[in-house]
Amino acid sequence: MSRIGLIFLCLLGLVSCWSEPPPTIIRAQAQPEVIARGRELVKGLAACGVCHGETPNPSSILAGGRIITDEYGEVQATNITPSASGIGNWQDEDVIRAIRASIRPGGNWISADMHRGYEWMSDEDALAIVSYLRTLPPVDKELQRRELSFVDRNTKGFFDSRPEIRGYVPSIDPKNVVEYGQYLTDHVARCGGCHHSPASLLNAEQYLAGNRLVKTDLGEKIAPSITSSRIYGLGEWNEAMIVKYLKTGLVPDGSVTDPNFCPTGFFRNASDADLMAIARYLRTVPG
Ligand code: HEC
Ligand code: HEC
Known part of the structure; x- marks a missing residue:
């Protein structure tokens, strides 16, 4: 087929002209080493409980409820235990997307400020975290989830960006x-x-x-x-x-x-x- 012809078909959407990365099927893992790594990250460097704990310490349950201030105002950190009011009904990849891209299932934005930096967390570490969260005792605690309105999203949060990394994020070899x-x-x-x-008006x-x-x-x-x-x-x-x-x-x-x-x-x-x-x-x- 001629190049022009192909471009024409692309424009019509009749053939797929750029290859999307193959969809990765993400499933929480049950291997003890994976769960141990997830636990070490959640209770350690990733410090999810700083915000999602009922108190900001590593032994507190991750049922949320504390008030966090961000660029949009005040927000309650959510319940991230595997109960119906928490993330029990979410797919594993939805949880990873909320952590890394600050997007909820259904496309709602959550505060990107809160999870800033996680967007390049490796697939392996993100999966370990979800695998660990699945092992937590579910806590039923219904909290109001904040919905950012169109107006809020477009008038506040000037520095808000939520880069969504598509595709596989490799792990860095600890030997380096x-x-x-x-x-x-x-x-x-x-x-x-x-x-x-x-950042200020004068300085980045x-x-x-x-x-x-x-x-x-x-x-x-x-x-x-x-x-x-x-x-x-x-x-x-x-x-x-x-x-x-x-x-x-x-x-x-x-x-x-x-x-x-x-x-x-x-x-x-x-x-x-x-x-x-x-x-x-x-x-x-x-x-
Ligand atoms: C949630 C915010 C927060 C995070 C995340 C954080 N820090 Fe801090 N850090 C602070 C604050 C605030 C202080 C000052 C605390 C005080 O004076 O009691 C501090 C103090 C320090 C100090 C003491 C420096 C000095 O000269 O006294 C070091 C070192 C440090 N942080 C390293 C780190 C490293 C490394 C990380 C990441 C692994 C990190 N911090 C993550 C808020 C944070
Ligand atoms: C600096 C505070 C902070 C840290 C640290 C943090 N989060 Fe969050 N997270 C929040 C807040 C606040 C929200 C709700 C934001 C909103 O509604 O706009 C949230 C939302 C979520 C959601 C969406 C839940 C829902 O029901 O909508 C998930 C899942 C999540 N966080 C998981 C994690 C995990 C896992 C970690 C650790 C790897 C983590 N978070 C670390 C503050 C934080």
């Missing part, structure tokens, strides 16, 4: 320590959600450069720079100090940060190898 550390920092623990400097957001005001229902604090800047950041910290901090909240000068703000109570549940990868990566971030 720095690259893997970057993945964990940006797409699992999402340190930048609090530690990027805030600066990567991990600090000075952002973090507000929770328990008050507010400024997140400092965690780049390798010797003046503002972690330039004087070695890897062991960073790992120790992530497990305890202990700053080398002897002070302790508040775990209700920097979620070190969660981070301590991560593996030493994962924390070490983050530490090694942070030492490479220019200040």
Whole structure:
């Protein structure tokens, strides 16, 4: 067929001219290692309970209800246990889509701010998380889900973007320590959600450069720079100090940060190898 002819048929929609990635069938897994990895992420670096817990600590049940403030106003974190009022009736891929793309089944938007960074979470880690959530005891707790109106969506949330990554997101080999550390920092623990400097009219957001005001229902604090800047950041910290901090909240000068703000109570549940990868990566971030 001639090129023109093919283009014509494409326009008519008679033949499929670009190949969509093959639909991946996603099913929660029952293998103990997968569930263990999911548990380690949910209770550790991904810290889902910071918002979805009834209290912001790793042992709290994930039945939601706490009020979180975002660019649209106030919203209740939802019940993510596998009950009818939670995510019990959702397909596994719907849960992954809500985590990574901030879209509910049916196409409703949820706050993209809340899950920002997760969009590049690997398929393997996202699947491990869902597999673990399926093993939680279902908690029946009906919460009002927020529906963002057309007006809200188009007048508020100027920085709102919800890139939806289509296709397979590969895992980073933990042997590539720095690259893997970057993945964990940006797409699992999402340190930048609090530690990027805030954008202003004059300045763009600066990567991990600090000075952002973090507000929770328990008050507010400024997140400092965690780049390798010797003046503002972690330039004087070695890897062991960073790992120790992530497990305890202990700053080398002897002070302790508040775990209700920097979620070190969660981070301590991560593996030493994962924390070490983050530490090694942070030492490479220019200040
Ligand atoms: C910074 C706070 C925060 C963190 C951390 C967080 N979430 Fe959420 N999540 C929310 C809020 C708030 C909503 C509801 C947003 C809305 O309605 O606009 C939500 C919505 C959801 C939904 C949609 C549920 C529904 O019933 O509509 C799922 C599923 C979800 N989150 C799973 C997770 C998982 C799994 C993690 C950890 C990997 C996680 N979230 C981490 C705040 C958070
Ligand atoms: C929910 C917001 C939040 C997240 C997510 C977060 N932090 Fe923090 N972090 C803070 C705040 C706020 C402080 C200051 C706390 C205080 O002063 O009590 C802080 C303090 C720190 C400090 C102490 C720095 C100093 O000079 O005293 C380090 C180091 C740190 N965070 C590293 C990290 C790393 C690494 C991650 C990701 C693995 C991370 N944080 C994720 C909010 C956050």
